[in-house]
Amino acid sequence: MAINLPHLNTKTTFPIKPRTNLGPSSARYMPRAIAVAQNHSYWASIEADVHDHLNKAIQIRPPETVFEPMHYLTFAAPTTAASALCVAACELVGGDRAEALAAASAIHLMHAAAYAHEHLPLTDKSRPESKPEIHHKFDPNIELLTGDGIAPFGFELLARSMDPARTDHPDRILRVIAEISRACGSQGMINGLHKEEEILDQYSRFEFVEYVCKKKYGEVHASGAACGAILGGGDDEEIERLRRFGLYAGTVRGLMEKENIPEIQNIIRKLKDLALEELEGFHGKNTDLISSLVFEPSLCVA
Amino acid sequence: MAINLPHLNTKTTFPIKPRTNLGPSSARYMPRAIAVAQNHSYWASIEADVHDHLNKAIQIRPPETVFEPMHYLTFAAPTTAASALCVAACELVGGDRAEALAAASAIHLMHAAAYAHEHLPLTDKSRPESKPEIHHKFDPNIELLTGDGIAPFGFELLARSMDPARTDHPDRILRVIAEISRACGSQGMINGLHKEEEILDQYSRFEFVEYVCKKKYGEVHASGAACGAILGGGDDEEIERLRRFGLYAGTVRGLMEKENIPEIQNIIRKLKDLALEELEGFHGKNTDLISSLVFEPSLCVA
Numbered sequence: 001m002a003i004n005l006p007h008l009n010t011k012t013t014f015p016i017k018p019r020t021n022l023g024p025s026s027a028r029y030m031p032r033a034i035a036v037a038q039n040h041s042y043w044a045s046i047e048a049d050v051h052d053h054l055n056k057a058i059q060i061r062p063p064e065t066v067f068e069p070m071h072y073l074t075f076a077a078p079t080t081a082a083s084a085l086c087v088a089a090c091e092l093v094g095g096d097r098a099e100a101l102a103a104a105s106a107i108h109l110m111h112a113a114a115y116a117h118e119h120l121p122l123t124d125k126s127r128p129e130s131k132p133e134i135h136h137k138f139d140p141n142i143e144l145l146t147g148d149g150i151a152p153f154g155f156e157l158l159a160r161s162m163d164p165a166r167t168d169h170p171d172r173i174l175r176v177i178a179e180i181s182r183a184c185g186s187q188g189m190i191n192g193l194h195k196e197e198e199i200l201d202q203y204s205r206f207e208f209v210e211y212v213c214k215k216k217y218g219e220v221h222a223s224g225a226a227c228g229a230i231l232g233g234g235d236d237e238e239i240e241r242l243r244r245f246g247l248y249a250g251t252v253r254g255l256m257e258k259e260n261i262p263e264i265q266n267i268i269r270k271l272k273d274l275a276l277e278e279l280e281g282f283h284g285k286n287t288d289l290i291s292s293l294v295f296e297p298s299l300c301v302a
Numbered sequence: 303m304a305i306n307l308p309h310l311n312t313k314t315t316f317p318i319k320p321r322t323n324l325g326p327s328s329a330r331y332m333p334r335a336i337a338v339a340q341n342h343s344y345w346a347s348i349e350a351d352v353h354d355h356l357n358k359a360i361q362i363r364p365p366e367t368v369f370e371p372m373h374y375l376t377f378a379a380p381t382t383a384a385s386a387l388c389v390a391a392c393e394l395v396g397g398d399r400a401e402a403l404a405a406a407s408a409i410h411l412m413h414a415a416a417y418a419h420e421h422l423p424l425t426d427k428s429r430p431e432s433k434p435e436i437h438h439k440f441d442p443n444i445e446l447l448t449g450d451g452i453a454p455f456g457f458e459l460l461a462r463s464m465d466p467a468r469t470d471h472p473d474r475i476l477r478v479i480a481e482i483s484r485a486c487g488s489q490g491m492i493n494g495l496h497k498e499e500e501i502l503d504q505y506s507r508f509e510f511v512e513y514v515c516k517k518k519y520g521e522v523h524a525s526g527a528a529c530g531a532i533l534g535g536g537d538d539e540e541i542e543r544l545r546r547f548g549l550y551a552g553t554v555r556g557l558m559e560k561e562n563i564p565e566i567q568n569i570i571r572k573l574k575d576l577a578l579e580e581l582e583g584f585h586g587k588n589t590d591l592i593s594s595l596v597f598e599p600s601l602c603v604a
Contacts, residue, residue: 066488066496110454117446144419144446145495148453149488152412155457156483159476170472174461177479181458186368186451193447194368 039292043299046084046097050108051075053101057157069138069146070153076137077112081253081293081300082217082224082246088293089225089242092286095232102161103176103227107220109154110184116147118193155181176227183223192216206263213254214247221250241278248275249294256297341594345601348386348399352410353377355403359459371440371448372455378439379414383555383595383602384519384526384548390595391527391544394588397534404463405478405529409522411456412486418449420495457483478529485525494518508565515556516549523552543580550577551596558599 058074060067083104090100119134120143136143158177162170182188192215199208225246229239248271255268275294279287293299360376362369385406392402421436422445438445460479464472484490494517501510527548531541550573557570577596581589595601 063493063496065500066493070488114450117450120446139499141499142496144422145492145499146488148416148419148449149492151450151453152457152483152487155454156480156487159480159483162473162476170476171464173476174464174472178458178461181454181461185454185458186372186448190447190451191365191368194365194444197441197443197447198367 035288036292036296039289039296039299042088042289043081043084043293046087046104047079047300049097049101050083050087050104054105054108057105058153066146066149069142070149072137073116073143073146074109074112074150077108077115079300080108080111080220082111082220082250083108084224084300085221085246085249085290085293086224086228086231088286088290089228089234089246090232091228092242092282092290093229093232093234093238095228095234099231100228102157103180103231104224106154106158106180107184107224107227109150109157110180110189111220113147113150113154114184114189114193116143116150120144120147151184172230175230179223179227179230183219188219188223189216192219206261206267209258209261209264210251210255210267213258214251217254218247218251221253222247225249237281241281245275245278245290248272248278252294253297337590338594338598341591341598341601344390344591345383345386345595348389348406349381349602351399351403352385352389352406356407356410359407360455368448368451371444372451374439375418375445375448376411376414376452379410379417381602382410382413382522384413384522384552385410386526386602387523387548387551387592387595388526388530388533390588390592391530391536391548392534393530394544394584394592395531395534395536395540397530397536401533402530404459405482405533406526408456408460408482409486409526409529411452411459412482412491413522415449415452415456416486416491416495418445418452422446422449453486474532477532481525481529481532485521490521490525491518494521508563508569511560511563511566512553512557512569515560516553519556520549520553523555524549527551539583543583547577547580547592550574550580554596555599 054074058067058071060071086104086107087097087100091097119136121136121140138146155177158173158180162173184190186194192212195208195212195215199205199212222243223246226239226243229242234242252268252271252275255264255271258264259268272294276291279291356376360369360373362373388406388409389399389402393399421438423438423442440448457479460475460482464475486492488496494514497510497514497517501507501514524545525548528541528545531544536544554570554573554577557566557573560566561570574596578593581593
């Protein structure tokens with residue numbers, strides 16, 4: 001059984017520090033219940049900040065016929081950990097949370113737009129049966145159009161996010177725009193959704209499931225983590241480590257919904273190990289907080 | 303009858319030069335047939351360059367199930383003059399054509415994505431009757447997904463367009479991303495399409511038609527012209543003049559399809575005059591070339 005993720009066989013020259021090097025603030029030996037509570041509260045605080053940022057950006061204003069469905073569909077989509085991971089990665093490399101909020105919001109917006117379109121009632125009925133019917137508050141045309149408005153708004157938010165007082169890093173924001181557009185576009189999330197359409201009758205084959213989860217979830221989480229590291233001022237090693245962590249973590253989180261396929265459990269185990277390895281070069285409490293994303297599927301799911 | 307476009311009553315302090323100041327290369331007194339041929343060849347050369355730029359960017363490659371429909375739907379959409387106007391505006395302010403090709407391509411991609419979604423067969427049949435049926439080469443789900451992939455690709459193209467050898471203007475590209483995302487999003491094109499849904503039974507009322515044309519066409523042309531001026535290094539006055547020219551020109555081009563409504567002809571006449579006024583501060587042959595966009599609806603329509 002081949003795990004077909006990139007970088008898997010790449011020898012890294014990044015110095016892997018022994019675990020005992022983890023800073024004194026590490027929560028590794030903390031009683032489990034306390035650690036779990038800390039994890040939940042960390043991710044919940046990020047999600048609340050991203051929600052606030054989005055809520056301010058998408059206020060319902062005239063024309064209400066445009067902004068009411070935009071507001072509604074933005075928050076109707078379940079949250080994605082890719083968005084929160086962007087903020088956590090920024091903090092892990094020593095950046096300030098505020099620097100990552102526009103990018104985290106843009107990731108949520110791309111995800112919300114895709115979610116709205118994924119559940120549109122189209123005339124062909126060839127969708128995977130596993131997709132649940134969702135409540136439609138608006139006409140299909142309006143939901144289609146609104147998704148088309150939500151996605152570019154994410155990029156507008158990002159492009160305008162540069163603090164005019166800090167004109168030193170427009171290149172970081174451009175890099176983040178390129179990352180997010182790629183991960184949410186035809187080489188990432190859209191590719192995963194395409195594949196899902198293509199393999200309808202073979203959706204129980206684990207290698208297809210793995211491919212779909214990597215593209216649909218892995219790439220977006222990878223890009224979220226990389227963007228956070230870029231915005232937080234991480235170096236290239238840190239950015240690539242966090243990108244791989246995100247790829248593994250996002251794929252695992254997708255696969256966890258398919259645990260009934262026997263081969264999947266093996267893949268999940270291996271990906272979890274790989275994800276943790278990527279974090280070993282980092283110090284401090286946030287390493288434990290970030291790694292919790294791989295072990296607790298209930299985190300960051302609204 | 304009120305013409306409800308912004309900036310209409312704004313007194314400008316931009317020095318309006320008398321027409322006789324136009325450079326010696328002006329084609330103003332050229333026989334009409336020659337001028338028309340020159341106009342056509344100018345816009346055709348821009349369109350060919352944008353087409354080449356896009357064609358290189360969206361090569362059909364694996365996975366073909368993703369890139370074949372992406373390539374197909376990108377070129378299945380009729381061209382938009384907003385894209386060509388971006389290049390012409392860049393040249394008008396003295397910039398190099400190559401600097402505007404990524405932005406012009408991004409505008410075409412946003413337009414192509416909207417076009418694909420506008421013609422999707424949705425389950426509700428409430429679309430304006432005037433929209434013609436188009437040939438669908440792919441399943442609705444694939445066309446929906448492909449549109450969702452085309453739009454972010456436009457932003458990726460833009461974000462990656464900065465010449466690594468010229469690191470001096472990332473802020474211009476960020477500004478252009480903000481412009482295009484706004485014009486193609488909920489405050490521009492998507493707003494126009496929303497309004498079109500809303501006023502189905504009143505679509506013959508000229509004030510609604512004017513609003514829809516301003517939002518659906520005017521704003522995108524305005525942004526195209528402004529982006530070209532930004533990328534070509536135009537000053538703020540030039541950027542705003544060209545933005546207004548684009549707004550009037552794009553609205554006129556949309557309204558020309560509705561000339562059967564009597565009030566529309568009056569509006570068109572006034573908007574044409576306003577568009578030309580905005581060009582009076584510029585010199586040289588390109589002024590005549592650009593103004594032809596307002597008078598010849600057949601230009602830049604594939």
